[in-house]
Amino acid sequence: MSDKKFETAAIRHQLERSNQKEHSVPIYATSSFKFEDAEDARSLFAEEKEGNIYSRYSNPNNDEFIQKMCLLEGGETGMAMASGMAAMYTSMAAFLSSGDHVVASRSLFGSTHQILTKLLPKWGITSTYVDILDDEGWEKAITPKTKMIFLETPSNPALDLIDLEKICQLAKSKGIIVNVDNCFATPYLQNPIKWGADIVTHSATKFIDGQGRVCGGAIITSEELFPEIKFMARHTGPSMSPFHGWILSKSLETLAVRMDKHCDNALKLASHLEGNDALSQVRYPFLPSFPQYELAKKQMKQGGGIVTFELKGGIEQGRKFLDALKMISLSANLGDTRTIATHPASTTHSKLLEEERLAVGITPGLVRISVGLEHIDDIIEDIEQALVASK
Structure with a gap:
């Protein structure tokens, strides 16, 4: 440095x-x-x-x-x-x-x-x-x-x-x-x-x-x-x-200011989703409930821009959830200004065998959210309505 x-x-x-x-x-x-x-x-x-x-x-x-x-x-x-x-x-x-x-x-x-x-x-x-x-x-x-x-x-x-x-x-x-x-x-x-x-x-x-x-x-x-x-x-x-x-x-030149906003939005989203009855788990490194929270605090400045959650309804609810999103993009990319939802089991990690996916925590209902720079209220609103629509 x-x-x-x-x-x-x-x-x-x-x-x-x-x-x-x-x-x-x-x-x-x-x-x-x-x-x-x-x-x-x-x-x-x-x-x-x-x-x-x-x-x-x-x-x-x-x-x-x-x-x-x-x-x-x-x-x-x-x-x-x-x-x-x-x-x-x-x-x-x-x-x-x-x-x-x-x-x-x-x-x-x-x-x-x-x-x-x-x-x-x-x-x-x-x-x-x-x-x-x-x-x-x-x-x-x-x-x-x-x-x-x-x-x-x-x-x-x-x-x-x-x-x-x-x-x-x-x-x-x-x-x-x-x-x-x-x-x-x-x-x-x-x-x-x-x-x-x-x-x-x-x-x-x-x-x-x-x-x-x-x-x-x-x-x-x-x-x-x-x-x-x-x-x-x-x-x-x-x-x-x-x-x-x-x-x-x-x-x-804008990485620092963008990452500050990505991380702030991601932590707010993860905190909001914890306890939602449609989800079996929410994972984000800077959530106190995250199993490796202390390690995250030791070697990371903030928790990053990615939040994952597991839909209780598995693959079928996952598809319904993605199809119900109105603002959030469906893409295999991440790290964009725009919030992106991805279903890893059927896209980025689809070439892995099912047992290989399960071994690394990629369950059928896992959704990865790359949290963008939109207003956090709009991100939460879109995810909430999609969760309701997919039940």
């Missing part, structure tokens, strides 16, 4: 401007860059000095975005990626070889699960899942071939938390890389590197963009680990477009 406060660093860190003295950085819509002379070209390709060669490698807009992300996460360096899943895959593939082993939290985003169970095994890379609440399971799952621990906290969509300090201490004692998907919390609410994580990954598509406009991802790490990530990304091409880098850099 820079010596500036979060909000100031997100707004005031910027690349040098051109001789036009523009206040806002322009979009560098170029595929390549000119060299001063033959020696300049040679030294850039030899990586003897920093500079732009080709936008698949680097681009000023993406550089500004990732530099801001490093400042906000407390990392040393990183790379902007075309999507969140490009970030997840690249951050794994850069370090894993045939015969290696990954220990992962059982509750993961559906596509991350597919990487671990369907893609990596093609190259002889195995993985073991650990139940998030099984404190002893992490150490038991580690083998001499374990190269990486990959986890989400809060998890998608159950909002289970993992004690980052404890996991990172365990991994450090065994020389294992810890890779944390920090998408739900954002760097404003949680900094895994502070607790000892080696790599932090993001789907910038979500709260970092915050308005449902672009896809993007980010990998934040140390100077020591970065060369492997840089090599993998340069030669496989999951690069972010300059336009998206420009948007996401501007988005970071």
Whole structure:
């Protein structure tokens, strides 16, 4: 983190401007860059000095975005990626070889699960899942071939938390890389590197963009680990477009104020829904009734913008509830200014087997609400009327 406060660093860190003295950085819509002379070209390709060669490698807009992300996460360096899943895959593939082993939290985003169970095994890379609440399971799952621990906290969509300090201490004692998907919390609410994580990954598509406009991802790490990530990304091409880098850099300028409102609305919604007779449970990390409330207070600034609840009527009531919503959007995305309702069992996690979904708390009646920035009274009113209509 820079010596500036979060909000100031997100707004005031910027690349040098051109001789036009523009206040806002322009979009560098170029595929390549000119060299001063033959020696300049040679030294850039030899990586003897920093500079732009080709936008698949680097681009000023993406550089500004990732530099801001490093400042906000407390990392040393990183790379902007075309999507969140490009970030997840690249951050794994850069370090894993045939015969290696990954220990992962059982509750993961559906596509991350597919990487671990369907893609990596093609190259002889195995993985073991650990139940998030099984404190002893992490150490038991580690083998001499374990190269990486990959986890989400809060998890998608159950909002289970993992004690980052404890996991990172365990991994450090065994020389294992810890890779944390920090998408739900954002760097404003949680900094895994502070607790000892080696790599932090993001789907910038979500709260970092915050308005449902672009896809993007980010990998934040140390100077020591970065060369492997840089090599993998340069030669496989999951690069972010300059336009998206420009948007996401501007988005970071409002991240703090947006997350404050997301969190405030989410806590008010969760508190209001507790005790509703149509629901068997309401989950939100900063609710005092949340099983891991103390851990949430320890490693998160606020509880985030996601609330989940379980409809007593299961899948049928879930469908009726979604169909009865009048204002809230139905979408598989999250982190938007607009409140979004998602049914994970039939969308984001539908590729998992039923027993796999149940193992991570994704029951047929589970609904995930990405709480937006509308007035909280209007959000509550729409959910309340849909609950009544779905009974």
